[in-house]
Amino acid sequence: MRNKTYPGWLFFFRVNMAGFALLHFLAIQPDFDMLYSYKGYIYPDIMDTATDHFSPTLISLQHYVGMPYETLLMICRIAYPLALVSLLLGCCTRLSAILSLFLQLLMLKSIHLYEYGVDGYTTIALFYCCIFPVGYIYSIDNRLRRFIIAPEYGPWLLLLRAHLCIAYFFSGFDKVIGVSWRNGEALWKTLHSHNYYSLFSMDFLVHTPFFLVAGWxxxxxxxxxxxxxxxxxVRMWWLGGIVCLHLFIALFMGLFFFSAMMILLNLCAYYTPYIDPERFRKK
Structure with missing residues (x-):
């Protein structure tokens, strides 16, 4: 595989991370009131008592702005997707990314008892949109201000790759120090606990080494x-294996958004940087 990288991956990163966060937010709209309002499962002020009181929440922000909770909630409910759309288009990119990150954290920490892995990775992705020059290529900002980005990817791609390498290594290390992943028990429990979604039953593989091999x-x-x-x-083969791993998680555990986020991050880090835009222009 070619080793030369191209800055187009920054465009792919910006569009996909903003688009993903927007779709994820839209997906919870049918249950939005049940999660955030006083009509929901847990009253917001009761939820707020269990926070670390370091991250801002809607309740804590309400005390500063002196605004009714429902009004503040509606403003954030409208402002967050608008900020993400602005980020996706590359309009006032840095400001849109900062606003998106702030609103995502504000709303996430307000219902922190419901958060899981994909929410943390969404926060990380939006933070990287704040510090990466994602608005310097294929964006409204680029059209208006004529940014010039160096052909080298700089430290940003290296930072993204380092982050993924560390995350995957310790995820695997956590599995190998326990016996349940080494004997396949963890995978079996994963597919049979908590009413996880599964495309079809894999019980017929119980007397085969499938779960042992899959665990290792x-x-x-x-x-x-x-x-x-x-x-x-071997990069493409390893990338294919990682993508298959997350597709398995999506199909047999029902963690669709988490799997999609991890696949997109891997494509951003190890596939799109090697796409030469000139090759498509010549066609």
């Missing part, structure tokens, strides 16, 4: 991520 395969994929993804000759 997951460990090796994650712990060897840093090496496999940075060796050009």
């Amino acid at each position: 395969g997951t460990i090796l994929l994650e712990m060897g991520y840093c090496i496999g993804m940075n060796i050009p000759k």
Whole structure:
């Protein structure tokens, strides 16, 4: 595989991270009132008592702005998707990214008892949109201000890759130090606990080494991520394995948004940087 990288991955990162956050937010709209309002499962002020009181919440912000809770909630409900659309288009990119990150954290910490892995990665992705020059290419800002970005990817791609390498390594390390992943028990429990969504039953594989092999395969994929993804000759194979792993998680555990986020991050880090835009212009 080619080793030369191209800055187009910044455009892919901006559009996909903003688009993903927007779709994720739209997906909770049918249950929005049940999560955030006083008509919901847990009253907002009761939820707020269990926070770390370091991150801002809607309740804490309400005390500063002197605004009714429902009014503030409606403003944030409208402002957050608008900020994400602005980020997606690359309009006032840095400001849109900062506003999106603030509103995402504000709304996430307001219902912190319901958050899980994908919410943390969404926060990380929006933070990277704040510090990466994602508005310097294929954006409204670029059209208006004529930004010039160096052909080299700079430290940003290296930072994204380092983050993924560390995350996958310790995810695999956490699995290998326990016995349940090494004997396949963890995977079996995962597919049979908590009413997880599953495309079809895999009980017929109970007397086969499938769960043992799949457990070790997951460990090796994650712990060897840093090496496999940075060796050009095996990069595409390792990337394919990681994508298949997350597709399995989506289809058999029902974690669709988490899987989509991880696939997009991997494509941003190890696939799109090698796409030469000139190749498409010549066609």
